Amino acid sequence: MSWAIEGARTRDRFGLGILLGMSQASMTSTLDGEWAQVCSHMRDEIGEAAFDSWFKPMAVHSVDAGTANICVPTRFMRDWIANNYLNQIRALWSSLNHQITDVEIIVTNTQSGHGILAQASQNARQAQGNPAQPMQKTPVQAQEAPSYGRPQEMPNLADQLGAQLDPRYTFDNFVVGKPNEFAHAASKRVAEADIPPFNPLFLYGGVGLGKTHLMHAIAHHMRLVHPNRTVVYLSAEKFMYRFIRALREQKTVDFKEQFRSVDMLLIDDVQFIAGKESTQEELFHTFNSLVDQGRQIVLSADKSPSDIEGLEDRLKSRLNHGLVADLHATTYELRLGILLSKAEQLGVELPSKVTEFLAYKIASNVRELEGALNRIVAHSQLVGRPITLETSQEVLHDLLRANDRRVTIEEIQKKVAEHFNIRVSDMHSARRARSVARPRQIAMYLSKQLTSRSLPEIGRKFGGRDHTTVMHAVKKVEELGLHDRDFAEDVELLRRMLGGVS
Numbered sequence: 001m002s003w004a005i006e007g008a009r010t011r012d013r014f015g016l017g018i019l020l021g022m023s024q025a026s027m028t029s030t031l032d033g034e035w036a037q038v039c040s041h042m043r044d045e046i047g048e049a050a051f052d053s054w055f056k057p058m059a060v061h062s063v064d065a066g067t068a069n070i071c072v073p074t075r076f077m078r079d080w081i082a083n084n085y086l087n088q089i090r091a092l093w094s095s096l097n098h099q100i101t102d103v104e105i106i107v108t109n110t111q112s113g114h115g116i117l118a119q120a121s122q123n124a125r126q127a128q129g130n131p132a133q134p135m136q137k138t139p140v141q142a143q144e145a146p147s148y149g150r151p152q153e154m155p156n157l158a159d160q161l162g163a164q165l166d167p168r169y170t171f172d173n174f175v176v177g178k179p180n181e182f183a184h185a186a187s188k189r190v191a192e193a194d195i196p197p198f199n200p201l202f203l204y205g206g207v208g209l210g211k212t213h214l215m216h217a218i219a220h221h222m223r224l225v226h227p228n229r230t231v232v233y234l235s236a237e238k239f240m241y242r243f244i245r246a247l248r249e250q251k252t253v254d255f256k257e258q259f260r261s262v263d264m265l266l267i268d269d270v271q272f273i274a275g276k277e278s279t280q281e282e283l284f285h286t287f288n289s290l291v292d293q294g295r296q297i298v299l300s301a302d303k304s305p306s307d308i309e310g311l312e313d314r315l316k317s318r319l320n321h322g323l324v325a326d327l328h329a330t331t332y333e334l335r336l337g338i339l340l341s342k343a344e345q346l347g348v349e350l351p352s353k354v355t356e357f358l359a360y361k362i363a364s365n366v367r368e369l370e371g372a373l374n375r376i377v378a379h380s381q382l383v384g385r386p387i388t389l390e391t392s393q394e395v396l397h398d399l400l401r402a403n404d405r406r407v408t409i410e411e412i413q414k415k416v417a418e419h420f421n422i423r424v425s426d427m428h429s430a431r432r433a434r435s436v437a438r439p440r441q442i443a444m445y446l447s448k449q450l451t452s453r454s455l456p457e458i459g460r461k462f463g464g465r466d467h468t469t470v471m472h473a474v475k476k477v478e479e480l481g482l483h484d485r486d487f488a489e490d491v492e493l494l495r496r497m498l499g500g501v502s
């Protein structure tokens with residue numbers, strides 16, 4: 001509590017006391033009592049955690065002509081309180097004491113206990129040619145404060161606490177397909193909502209499936225639409241290191257204050273803090289404080305909260321409380337879409353055969369697919385050759401081998417049937433129509449080329465046909481390939497898709 005009496009100016013600094021004919025001591029206790037009541041209301045209203053963060057460090061400073069001045073130790077707190085709680089404080093206080101018509105927040109130097117104006121405010125006053133004003137008013141007037149958000153200086157906090165956002169990771173650049181449509185829709189909803197629709201949003205899925213991309217997209221959108229809001233994105237690892245540094249430098253109060261004051265917090269790769277107890281504890285409190293204040297939290301991990309081992313139960317239960325959305329492994333169609341979108345971003349036109357080939361062959365994750373595309377494009381630009389199936393295969397030789405797997409006759413039949421748009425059952429049927437017979441012959445040829453099965457074995461897999469039928473099919477396909485370039489390319493594409501890398 002700091003009752004700073006600055007000099008013996010006759011100005012009615014304690015206007016209220018004189019008005020009421022009270023002694024300074026009794027006025028102090030009246031104000032203290034009223035402030036305690038305001039605090040008690042606010043604690044009920046905003047919850048223990050937020051109250052501890054913001055109200056505990058506050059104290060009554062003075063009263064000036066009906067304006068109660070509350071002091072806080074930092075400008076940051078002043079701005080936050082002014083933007084978020086001042087209207088409530090003012091209303092509560094004047095309902096307790098009609099003489100209080102206004103409340104202002106001032107920044108004090110807590111070391112000396114004297115009211116010292118924040119530098120910016122002091123400069124402003126001097127600039128107005130009024131340096132002798134005893135009362136230190138803040139430049140933040142509650143009436144002018146936006147109902148949500150903060151003064152222009154606040155977004156810096158996002159850079160201070162968080163990581164840079166990748167400008168490419170936007171919703172526009174995110175290709176939506178069956179495996180990610182739920183996670184995408186949930187992310188969009190969070191990004192576009194004014195009040196958290198679910199808290200937290202928890203995104204999870206395997207490596208390289210787009211979790212980080214979606215988180216950045218949410219943050220980009222939020223920063224664009226609400227430039228005044230503090231949107232902080234960082235990895236759980238970074239959160240931990242920041243916390244450890246704060247502990248080491250004895251700045252945990254600042255750490256808590258800062259993280260608990262953001263408007264949106266996005267933490268990536270939460271699995272990283274499994275088994276890290278004190279970081280989990282800190283995250284837990286940060287989480288509660290933000291949720292209490294109605295701030296959105298978005299988290300991601302490689303597993304669902306329940307499946308992350310080494311995560312405290314109470315944290316798991318909080319993480320499960322909002323919406324948990326998973327990203328599934330990509331499908332061929334989604335990979336095609338992503339390739340087309342990435343190629344467009346790179347400004348290159350990919351032959352459709354190359355796109356189909358890559359989408360089929362590189363099924364592990366999107367990051368690898370993107371890497372493959374980048375390699376092909378870089379190679380083509382460096383050597384000045386167009387992108388073809390052959391050069392792609394050459395350039396990606398190692399990657400393709402890593403993605404290679406033993407192909408079965410069933411897979412060949414399925415792939416060829418898909419390619420020619422016929423039923424897989426036609427591979428076994430007796431139908432002789434060319435539209436069915438030719439793909440069947442190609443499938444037999446590829447079975448001979450790509451598997452170690454004998455001719456009779458292959459025949460049996462094609463509806464119990466004789467080995468001579470298979471032999472005939474192989475010859476026919478070779479022959480046709482010699483005279484029909486399109487046909488040969490089709491077969492070659494299928495061969496490469498199915499693992500014929502050599």
Ligand SMILES: Nc1ncnc2c1ncn2[C@@H]1O[C@H](COP(=O)(O)OP(=O)(O)OP(=O)(O)O)[C@@H](O)[C@H]1O
Binds near residue numbers: 176212
């Ligand atoms: N649906 C998509 N549309 C466009 N690009 C995508 C899509 N999914 C993933 N990507 C791209 O794939 C790359 C890897 O995605 P991202 O880093 O978001 O994966 P992640 O799930 O966070 O992986 P990790 O678990 O390794 O952190 C990024 O370059 C991203 O842009």
